[in-house]
Amino acid sequence: MGQPAWREARSILTRLLSSQEGVLRDSAYLQSSCCIPQSAVTMHLPATIPNYTDFYASREHATAVGAMFRGKANALQPNWLHLPVGYHGRASSVVVSGTDVRRPWGQVWQEESKQAEWVPSAAVDYELELGIFMGGSANQLGHPLRIEAADAAVFGYVLLNDWSARDLQKWEYVPLGPFTSKNWATSISPWVVTAAALEPFRVPAPTQDPAPPAYLRSQAGCNYDLDLRVGVAPAGRAGPDPVTHTNMRTLYWTPAQMAAHHTVSGCPLVPGDLLGTGTISSEGPGGAGCLLEATLNGTKPVALQSAGTHRAWLQDGDRVVLTGHCQGEGYRVGFGECAGTLLPALDLTLA
Amino acid sequence: MGQPAWREARSILTRLLSSQEGVLRDSAYLQSSCCIPQSAVTMHLPATIPNYTDFYASREHATAVGAMFRGKANALQPNWLHLPVGYHGRASSVVVSGTDVRRPWGQVWQEESKQAEWVPSAAVDYELELGIFMGGSANQLGHPLRIEAADAAVFGYVLLNDWSARDLQKWEYVPLGPFTSKNWATSISPWVVTAAALEPFRVPAPTQDPAPPAYLRSQAGCNYDLDLRVGVAPAGRAGPDPVTHTNMRTLYWTPAQMAAHHTVSGCPLVPGDLLGTGTISSEGPGGAGCLLEATLNGTKPVALQSAGTHRAWLQDGDRVVLTGHCQGEGYRVGFGECAGTLLPALDLTLA
Numbered sequence A, B: 001m002g003q004p005a006w007r008e009a010r011s012i013l014t015r016l017l018s019s020q021e022g023v024l025r026d027s028a029y030l031q032s033s034c035c036i037p038q039s040a041v042t043m044h045l046p047a048t049i050p051n052y053t054d055f056y057a058s059r060e061h062a063t064a065v066g067a068m069f070r071g072k073a074n075a076l077q078p079n080w081l082h083l084p085v086g087y088h089g090r091a092s093s094v095v096v097s098g099t100d101v102r103r104p105w106g107q108v109w110q111e112e113s114k115q116a117e118w119v120p121s122a123a124v125d126y127e128l129e130l131g132i133f134m135g136g137s138a139n140q141l142g143h144p145l146r147i148e149a150a151d152a153a154v155f156g157y158v159l160l161n162d163w164s165a166r167d168l169q170k171w172e173y174v175p176l177g178p179f180t181s182k183n184w185a186t187s188i189s190p191w192v193v194t195a196a197a198l199e200p201f202r203v204p205a206p207t208q209d210p211a212p213p214a215y216l217r218s219q220a221g222c223n224y225d226l227d228l229r230v231g232v233a234p235a236g237r238a239g240p241d242p243v244t245h246t247n248m249r250t251l252y253w254t255p256a257q258m259a260a261h262h263t264v265s266g267c268p269l270v271p272g273d274l275l276g277t278g279t280i281s282s283e284g285p286g287g288a289g290c291l292l293e294a295t296l297n298g299t300k301p302v303a304l305q306s307a308g309t310h311r312a313w314l315q316d317g318d319r320v321v322l323t324g325h326c327q328g329e330g331y332r333v334g335f336g337e338c339a340g341t342l343l344p345a346l347d348l349t350l351a
């Protein structure tokens, strides 16, 4: 069906729900049969997700993390400014907001004992990302999606938390990338905000220097002015304390570029495929999209002000809440929330 | 349903097809209605594949490739002997044997001009692997599959060719692993050979030193004595020339260990999930499971004897044919073939 049909459906729904249109507004009967209170429903994943891919598109994030491990001069890897670096994630562990996740076990290297040990992760992190849902049939096997057609193949956006176990990641990721450190859970918000709804909030993407190869060049390259936040609530506290405040507009690589690069060698993107942008960070205090970056690899804990405590990494019982919105004149397009609580590790010595 | 049901179905079918059983043997009518000549059918993928993961489990292969790029002393990365290194592959581009694949375009770094260029790959390779089909519900989100239960969660095996573009891979893989260099096509043979059929060919896995952590340790660790070959036929030639001859028995990490490690942090394996073993190589002439290793990164082309030519990398029109079998006393368990022809790159300047 594609973008024209999605836009038509959206505009019909918008009209029916508007205060100018009498059909629904003036009929208590229609209202009670069409509208269900949010408190009465259980949200599920918005789509069956055939494939999930995660990118690494924030220059601020890649630079900060790179500087931490390789020094400022070598912060960005040689390929980073030439293509949107990405890797295949795990679709079977994408869960909807509200699903509790479990502190994972995994393998870490103990430098003192020179042994690989099987332990619960001691460095669980969140990653604030935007999720991109592909719609329609983007492209066929062997035929790249052209960048001019990439925006129209995006159905919409969700908040995405790429839960990450940093100690597992550090040990396993050479040379084939993150695996068990990431594949235990990825949370997304249940409402897909359509690309059409975000139209008023398009902003030009950052200028790219060096200019990328032709298949990544676009006249209309854009991001969204989309305010993004993360809060963490320790067990027993109702409201989360703020830990991250950033904006999607800072991304170096755009969603259209991610989709085009994903298919450059002929990989088919199919309806329901989910792309993560990678951690979104902006410069300045509170701009880091994950604890790895915010705490300088766990060495400088961040404050949870009202809870009167600190976090180097997430603790058992912590509830992580992602929110996002675009601010119009007199209205907001909200993303709802993407929340999840970290449960303690299983007691595998007994299991 | 699980392993007991699969085994019962297999034993009923085996009995019905045996020459000792009269029902089918003595009825031309039943034979003509149950049996369809292979030449009259089109084979499809044996399962809908929700997720595909690729490992790197051959010590001979990892050592040879590592030595090529880092020298003999540092051939294996520090983690390699402690866990089965693996990464998430792309399920949407897994195709059945007989599907032609297209030389991919992608991004490579040109050292002379210091530019990233968008070009057709000049280093297309095959990788000889075994594919492992998971069955039943192996494990739930957050609950690792125990190694003792891992063998029973394997439904069966296929031949797998992980087509790879080495020039794209070299440029893109740091730090998140292979992406567009691998996601354009993975071919598998159409017949799943059940674990039950391979039972007589179980052989002990190699001794592991150092011993891995407990979740990877198994009393019954085993591989299969499974002869594996690759042939390449240039365009216009009927039969392929041999380029690889190896055996699955040499794998350092077993299928059960791959499955257990995949789930160690709680990632759910679901029915139809496909795991690749990674390139299977053995020592000695002709033992390399891919051209990267056989030709020392394209520097020492291999001979296609009867075709009177050589290959550093695959050429347009080349047909790559994987075969495999287990040799019993007086019988064979065959895997059929996994074949595919490399088509020329699209002319994207015209498209």
Ligand SMILES: [Ca+2]
Pocket: A054, A055, A127, A129, A162, A276, A278, A279
């Ligand atoms: Ca991520």
Ligand SMILES: [Ca+2]
Pocket: B054, B055, B127, B129, B162, B276, B278, B279
């Ligand atoms: Ca492979």
Ligand SMILES: [Mg+2]
Pocket: A161, A162, A163, A164, A182, A183, A184, A185, A186
């Ligand atoms: Mg994740």
Ligand SMILES: [Mg+2]
Pocket: B161, B162, B163, B164, B182, B183, B184, B185, B186
């Ligand atoms: Mg492949």
Ligand code: NI
Pocket: A042, A044
């Ligand atoms: Ni429900």
